[in-house]
Amino acid sequence: MTTLNRRGLLRAGTAATLGFGLGIGLKASSLADDAGTPAAGMAGIGPGALADLGRRLEGTLLVPGDAGYEAQSRPSNGRFRHTRPLAVAQVAHETDVATCILWSQENGVPLVGRGGGHSYAGFSTTTGLLIDIRQLSTVVINQGDRAAIIGGGAVNRDYFNLTADGPLFLPGGTCLGVGVGGLTLGGGIGYNTHWAGLTCDHLRSSRIITASGELLEIDEDNHGDLFWACRGGAGGNFGINTSLTFDLVEAPQSNVTFYRFDWRGADAAAAVFATFHAILQSAPPALNAVAQAQASEVGDGGPRAAIDVFSRGQYIGPISELLDLVSPLLAAAKPTQATIQEMTFWDMQRMFVSEEADWHSYGDISRYAAAPIPDRAIGDLVDLLAACPSRTATANGSLWSL
Numbered sequence: 020m021t022t023l024n025r026r027g028l029l030r031a032g033t034a035a036t037l038g039f040g041l042g043i044g045l046k047a048s049s050l051a052d053d054a055g056t057p058a059a060g061m062a063g064i065g066p067g068a069l070a071d072l073g074r075r076l077e078g079t080l081l082v083p084g085d086a087g088y089e090a091q092s093r094p095s096n097g098r099f100r101h102t103r104p105l106a107v108a109q110v111a112h113e114t115d116v117a118t119c120i121l122w123s124q125e126n127g128v129p130l131v132g133r134g135g136g137h138s139y140a141g142f143s144t145t146t147g148l149l150i151d152i153r154q155l156s157t158v159v160i161n162q163g164d165r166a167a168i169i170g171g172g173a174v175n176r177d178y179f180n181l182t183a184d185g186p187l188f189l190p191g192g193t194c195l196g197v198g199v200g201g202l203t204l205g206g207g208i209g210y211n212t213h214w215a216g217l218t219c220d221h222l223r224s225s226r227i228i229t230a231s232g233e234l235l236e237i238d239e240d241n242h243g244d245l246f247w248a249c250r251g252g253a254g255g256n257f258g259i260n261t262s263l264t265f266d267l268v269e270a271p272q273s274n275v276t277f278y279r280f281d282w283r284g285a286d287a288a289a290a291v292f293a294t295f296h297a298i299l300q301s302a303p304p305a306l307n308a309v310a311q312a313q314a315s316e317v318g319d320g321g322p323r324a325a326i327d328v329f330s331r332g333q334y335i336g337p338i339s340e341l342l343d344l345v346s347p348l349l350a351a352a353k354p355t356q357a358t359i360q361e362m363t364f365w366d367m368q369r370m371f372v373s374e375e376a377d378w379h380s381y382g383d384i385s386r387y388a389a390a391p392i393p394d395r396a397i398g399d400l401v402d403l404l405a406a407c408p409s410r411t412a413t414a415n416g417s418l419w420s421l
Contacts, residue, residue, distance in 0.1 A: 064126055069106055072122045078111035078154065091151060094144045095136040095196075097380035102141065104149035111154060113261045117232040119150045120259070124230075132259040134172045135198025139382055143201075152200075155261055162187065166223065171200045171261040179372060184365050187267035190215040196375035200260050206251040208421070210333055210371050214304040215268050219250040226262040234261075274361040276341040277370065278308075279331035280354045285323040287352035288312040289401045292420055293394045294351040295330055298344060300391060306344055308332025313417040314407035323405045333367050379413075 073080040081088040082105070091107045094100060105128065108119045116132075123130040129147035136143045152172040159168040160181050167189055169178055176195035182188050190211040192202050199218075207218020224238035227249065235258075237246040248257050282291055295310040310330040317325045330348055334341035338361055349357065362370075400418055407416040 064105060064128060068122075068126050072106070072108070072119070072148075075118050075122065076108060076110070076115050078115045079109040081107040081109065092149060093378075094141070095378075096139065096141065096382075097378055098382055099141040099144045100380075102144040102146060104145050105147055107149045107151055109151045109154060113155075113226070113228060113234055116150060116152065116228045116259050116261060117234065119148060120228060120230065121232045123148050124232075132171075134200045135174050135196060135202075137194070137197050137201065150259065152259065152261065160185075160187075160267075165267045167265045167267055169199050169263050169265065171198075171226075171259065171263065173199050175199060175202070175372070179368075182267070183368070186270055188270045188368075189218065189221060189265050189267055191218045193371045193373060194375070195372050200263060203263060204249060204251070204260065210307045210368075211268075213302075213307045214335055217251060218265075221265045221268065222246075222250050223264045223266050225249055225260050225264065227258040227260045229258040271335055271364045274337075275364050275367050276334045276336065276338050276359065276361050277331070277367055278334075278341060278345055278359040279329060279356075280345075280348055280358075281356040282328040282352050282354050283324070283326065284320075284328075285326045285401050285405045288326050288328045288404070288418070289394075289398045290351040291328055291330060291348060292397045292401065292418075294347050295420055296392055296397065298347060302344055305335040306332060306341070307334075308345075309419060309421040311417060311419050312401065312404055314404055314410045314415050316410050316412075322407075322410075325410060326401070326405060333371075337361065383419075385419075 069080065069082055081091055083103070088107060091109065092103050094102065108115065110116050110119065119130065122128075129145055130150055131143055131145040131147070132150045132152055133143040134152055138144075152170075155170040155172040156174070156177055157168075157170045158173055158177045158181055160166075160178075161168070162185075165187055167178055167182070174195065175192055175197050178189060178191075178199065179195060188211075190209055191199070191207055192209050203218045203222055209218070224236065225246065226234060226236055227245070228234050235242055235245070237243075237249065239246060245257060249260065282288070292310055292312070295308070298306075299308075308330060309332060310328075312326050312328045314322075315325045315327050330345075332345075334344070338359060341359065345359075348354075404416055404418050409415055
């Protein structure tokens with residue numbers, strides 16, 4: 020039997036130079052009955068049991084009909100808007116988290132923890148008890164120790180604002196409203212991953228409350244198997260992480276280079292994705308980039324012409340070196356727009372981050388490729404996108420590669 024350590028597992032899983040994702044998006048303005056239906060209760064769980072939980076908490080317990088229940092129970096992903104909890108426990112501290120876990124066991128109520136709440140698979144929704152840890156959002160940056168202590172309920176914005184323009188940073192995501200905990204527990208891919216690693220690579224330690232209600236401090240030397248699982252362990256199924264400590268990375272001091280090229284049409288999409296795929300197979304870690312194609316409103320040219328395409332990214336180095344790497348993209352198809360420029364590292368990060376989008380539904384299917392993807396397969400993916408039946412500004416499909 021072959022034994023694979025964590026680093027080897029990650030290398031095996033991400034050995035491919037190209038990962039594809041097919042996604043759909045549907046904004047709230049086009050969602051019918053978007054308010055959802057609050058949970059009517061669970062068999063055997065009466066108001067007395069919920070009142071008991073409320074008395075045991077220092078935080079706030081919200082049930083259907085309470086002011087704030089609707090807003091606090093609504094999932095970030097509109098796909099799951101009809102899944103509402105029996106109650107929302109807005110915990111004040113770790114003891115409250117343990118109390119919720121034990122109460123759920125005593126009463127046979129399923130539970131889920133929620134930080135940012137952006138799970139594509141709906142893992143932060145439940146018809147049982149929703150443990151809202153967003154008040155556990157303190158962030159402390161220790162420059163001397165080159166570390167960040169981040170509460171389990173903090174979001175990307177909380178640490179980004181504290182590290183921006185400083186000498187250190189945490190490689191993370193670009194959506195400022197996404198929870199740091201979920202990002203880390205799922206891996207943590209961003210525009211600095213190739214050269215600086217995944218977010219989970221920098222996790223030094225964590226505080227976690229297990230299913231028994233026990234608070235553990237975990238790192239490589241303490242409960243190492245659990246620590247291993249929490250570093251990219253796909254969804255945080257091992258407890259509720261209330262605090263995470265990260266090793267920070269030195270931010271580049273010299274200018275870095277940004278590029279963005281745009282094209283139009285399915286033929287350009289196929290050519291660009293195939294070329295982008297080839298570039299990534301030999302590109303240095305200093306290049307972090309994406310390619311995207313999205314179905315747009317059909318015009319006179321038909322559905323294949325109504326595909327918007329772009330590739331953008333950053334290079335930790337000068338324009339001349341980046342041009343050598345990405346010039347094949349310009350030759351693959353004639354772009355409608357091309358931008359390439361140097362800027363400071365932090366100006367680049369501000370360009371990539373984005374605020375919370377309007378409430379909408381979203382979902383995708385993503386895969387890592389263990390071998391080069393044939394051009395024919397890329398063409399088949401683009402053909403699927405060209406056949407996308409919904410092409411409005413509020414409901415459409417897209418194809419990503421990174």
